[in-house]
Amino acid sequence: MCYAIPARVIKIEERFATVEYFGQKRKVLKDLLDFDIGDYVYVQAGMAIRKIPHLQAQSILKTWKVLFSKLKNQDESLINKSYSGLRLSKPYDAIIKKIDEKRRLSVTDYLYLLNGVSSDEGKFSQQLANRIRNKYIDNSCCIHGIIEISNYCVRDCLYCGIRKSNKKLKRYRLKLNQILEAVDYAVNSRGFKVLVLQAGEDAYYTKARVLEIIRKIRQKYAVLIFLSLGERSESDYQAFFDAGVRGALLRFESANPKIYSALRPEKKLEDRLKLIKSLKNIGYLVATGFLVGLPNETDTDILNNIKLTKKLKPEMYSFGPLIPHLDTPLASLKKIRLAKMLRVISLARIIDKKSRILVTTATETLAKPAKEKALSAGANSLMINVTPIDFRRLYDIYPNRRSRNIKVETQIARSLKLLYRLGRAPTDIGAQ
């Protein structure tokens, strides 16, 4: 199973190299791997992570070549589908004209796209976002794996099912050998090249323990590691980076400091943002974003969330709906509708044209065809849950998580089928 296209190295300059596949060139970082001009490498999130023997690379490329152009054609044909029949109002038309002419939109325009649009206009915005995705970043779609290593948490976030006050939840923590088994399965049996290790803020995972996990993974597996362990000291994160971690997934949750503090007791938005900025300074690829549908949140807040994510120059946007959990103080909150989530996704794409936007599991959990709709509204990234299934059910941040009972093989098969139908290449090759 292959989730990346081998790329040939054609130029090397200090920390960077230029690689090429099917005539497309990409600049990539080379600090995780030693290689020479002429070598074939797998690239994930703009980083070369693994060398591939020449013969193997050429055979994979041969298989890919036919599929690659077929997928591109399929993507083109879907985005060129006729817009006719959709009824658009004059104010909406005027906003679309501004976008076409690359003129600045006003806050009122953005808010109209977020909440003023009719159902036809919403559909038009999704198609437009999909065209923008195709035009600016083509049809690649990265598929990362996530392993949820512990559901212990010292925090008490009002929205989260694994908050420390939820005494009903059975807690678990994967042992080192269980983590390595999960990594082995994901990398060697299923071909994953990027893995996110996620947990609640669990004090058991001291700096030394996390370093041991990282070293053991790095010794045996050519995989790009993202950590999603919450707020830790800058020096911890520096040590993890030095040990070979290159990505961090840390949402700021809400750009509104009042909403943030109301939902995360004893925590301040400015500290979270300071940490996210430090991670970027260290050199991390940062995936970040927010929750949609928080109490007292306005559309202006949602717009500000998108704008703040863009300002943070993330490797990937990670945002999703808040899904109320019965054993939290937000049990009676109404979750947002998929239609609204699609507006947020398409607006994020309109605002940040070259971005990578993840279809989060929470978005998928909103309604059945959400994944397809989100990918057709500007999103271009997927995450597959590779946590051992018995533990996955216990990582109960919100109820009925979409893939909690589905075997990894099935998740992969379904995702690939969908991507091929939509003309997307399940690859991730280069950041620019």
Ligand code: SAM
């Ligand atoms: N401890 C890490 C942190 O603080 O980033 C990672 C674990 S935390 C559970 C991962 C994410 O789950 C949070 O950033 C939050 O946005 C999301 N989350 C928590 N509760 C949720 C809910 N009820 N619905 C949707 N997403 C939720």
